[in-house]
Amino acid sequence: MKKILSIILILAGLVLLLTPFLTEQIIKHYNKSIPINEITAENMKSNNETEVDFDFSSVRDVEIISIIKGAMNFNKELVVGVLLIPDLNVNLPIFKGLSDANLISGAAAMKVDQVMGKGNYTLAGHNMKNKDLLFGSLMDIDIGSTVIISDGYTIYEYPIEN
Template sequence: MAQPKRSRRWVKWAERILIVLLLLVGLALIFNSQLESYWIRWQSQQKVTKISPQEVRKGEQQKGNYDYKNVQAVSENAILESEKARKTNAIGSIQIPSVKINLPIFKGLNSENLTIGAGTMKPNQKLGTGNYALAGHHMQDPNVLFSPLSKAKRGQVVKITDGKHTYRYRIIKTKVVPETDVSVLNDVPNQKLLTLVTCASGNPGETDRLIVTGRLIE
């Protein structure tokens, strides 16, 4: 009878060890996610507060990548990628005070740059003319990158600066579309628009896109 008791005792110990290991793994994942979010926010703020007109001129001279299919989700290498992005020349910044967005803008859709800011979606687009389109990531942390766009509402003001001039747009509508609907990027005759694009949620594999549209007011 002693052998079965020892076996049951070992099984109980094994179960306890497994529970502890699972708990530690869960805590590590939570901590890592929080650390990643903190780091991305810190890198974004470090970058956006130091953008100069000289940097913008250099950024505008760079070639941008506009192949949407090459854009990757923020990976486990986000800390390293964000450090590289901070050393890349930005072309401006975007602020939406009402939802606490304050991010650098980069030319094109480079996956590294999108770990700390927004990217232009069309070549040769210019602020204050046509339909100026920007894309950014929607993270599971609702306060990081373009995630706060889920709280954007009509009437809120978006400020975009290129280092010399500031352009103010007022949000006129928000909507969700399939990722295949690129018509939202088209210019509209006689209208000066801003289009902000992000995933409809921070869930992996999200196939819908949240579109926030603004109209130039100043």
């Protein structure tokens, strides 16, 4: 009985130690699995017609359970644009709708009726400790840097101002 309990405790400890690494690896996998340069403007326009949820309360913090659930619901056909921040080497897809699946893979449009180029286009994203993942490097942005979004037809540039 003591042997079994010891093995269970060791395995539980290993899982706890590996959780941050596994979380990062899952996010890297889904973020890299979207061939942004292969998604056409027509695809993005068509994807934007898809009806999805915009329930911010359904989004969870980045933790292993939300990552696994998000990975199971991942849909790359919800990409409606691209977000670039050249100074930070950020290149992320913009997904329609708020969900764990969308947020582990890129940025998510926050409102149903928003349109790129018309008023504010609000996005949600996860800020990660690893600066190479998602919005992890966003705190390093400098005044004068440019944030670029595109729907495949038009490029919209936003300078970072004080």
